Amino acid sequence: MGLTCHRKMSLHIIIVGAGIAGLSAAVSLRRTGHRVEIYERTSANNEVGAAITVPPNASRFLLEWGLDPVAERFVKADEMAFLDPLTLNTLFAVPQEQNRARYGYDLWLSHRVDLHAWFRRKATAVEGPGTPVVLHLQRAVVRYDPATPSITLADGGVLSADLVVGADGVHSLATEVVLGCKIEPSPSAYYNTCFRFLIPAASLAEDPETRWWHEDEHSRKVSMRIITHNATSRRIVSYPCRE
Ligand SMILES: Cc1cc2nc3c(=O)[nH]c(=O)nc-3n(C[C@H](O)[C@H](O)[C@H](O)COP(=O)(O)OP(=O)(O)OC[C@H]3O[C@@H](n4cnc5c(N)ncnc54)[C@H](O)[C@@H]3O)c2cc1C
Incomplete structure (x- = not known):
């Protein structure tokens, strides 16, 4: 049996939702030559x-797509403590170098608005590819x-x-149509975030009691901090997200 050579096909693709998943799918699909339209219910402004x-598993392809994390004001923490x-003593810390050694790429910390804005610019930019x-x-x-x-x-x-x-x-709305049954989202048993908020770094730096949180005075290390209380399965996760 001979091999058939197919011409690369350009599809017309509709994506529903301009969140991080929708926009990243759009960037990926335009890069491979497809014509993409996104339908988003909000004004997204x-x-x-x-x-x-x-x-690292995300930064490896975002860098390939042209992301400049420094220009986008992403933060590279020195460690995850x-x-x-x-x-509040450090039990153990995973140094950033471990990400690079193990996965070849860094773990970056960002503000969702900055990351989302970059995806949007990348998807809609006149400059190619696609x-x-x-x-x-x-x-x-x-x-x-x-x-x-x-879609309707x-x-x-x-x-x-x-x-x-x-x-x-x-x-x-797609899950029920594709799977044929209703799937209610349910909270995961672990790593379930209940409260999420931002504190300006300047406020932490001003107060001698919280200065260490932003940047350790002794080690000068920028840390992503995870404080776990195993008995109650509660945790606080804190990290800087914008340079
Ligand atoms: C406003 C917002 C703020 C968030 N903030 C954070 C954060 O600070 N930190 C963090 O870790 N994660 C945050 N998340 C979650 C994180 O971005 C997502 O969980 C993750 O990126 C998965 O993204 P997603 O694109 O699958 O879904 P989502 O981010 O939920 O995006 C879905 C998109 O689809 C649109 N949409 C939904 N229904 C319809 C419809 N019927 N028709 C058309 N459009 C529709 C929504 O308006 C939304 O833009 C946030 C999500 C949102 C929506």
Whole structure:
């Protein structure tokens, strides 16, 4: 049997949701020559969020895509330190070099708004590779039809494409359509974040009692700190997210 050579096909792809998953799928797909449109229900002009990690398995392809973490004001912590909740002594620390040695890339810390903004710029930029992604804002999707495939917008419009990607977050409408049953999101037993907030670094630096939190005066190390209370499975995770 002979080998058939297929011409590279350019698909028209609809992505639902302009979160980090939707935008990164869009960047990836435009880079491989596809024509991408995103339908996002919000106006996306007032993104919110706090700190988010960009671990080595993400930074390896983001750097390949042209991310300059320093220009985007991402932070590279020197270590990830686990602290005793009662004494605040460091129990053990994982140095940043371990990420590079083990995975070949660094763990970066960023503000979600900065990361999201970079993805959006990268997706819609006129400069290539590929065709700029078209972002349709305030266009909520109310239905997926995988047979066509198509989506139905809140205003009743039906749009079809060669491929539809559901990236509409944890309450995605796509899961029920694809799996054929309702999947309610449930909180995970571990690593479940309840409260998330930002404190300006200047406020921590001003107060002698909290100065150490931002930057250890003795070691000058910038740390991602994890304080775990195993008896109650509670934890505080703290890290700087914008240079
Ligand atoms: C506003 C916001 C702030 C966040 N802040 C942080 C943070 O500070 N730190 C952190 O670690 N994680 C944060 N997260 C979570 C983190 O970004 C996501 O959990 C993770 O990146 C997964 O992203 P996602 O794209 O799958 O889903 P999401 O980030 O939830 O994105 C889904 C997108 O789809 C859109 N959408 C949903 N339903 C529809 C629909 N029917 N039609 C059209 N569009 C739809 C939503 O408006 C949203 O833009 C935040 C998420 C959001 C939405």
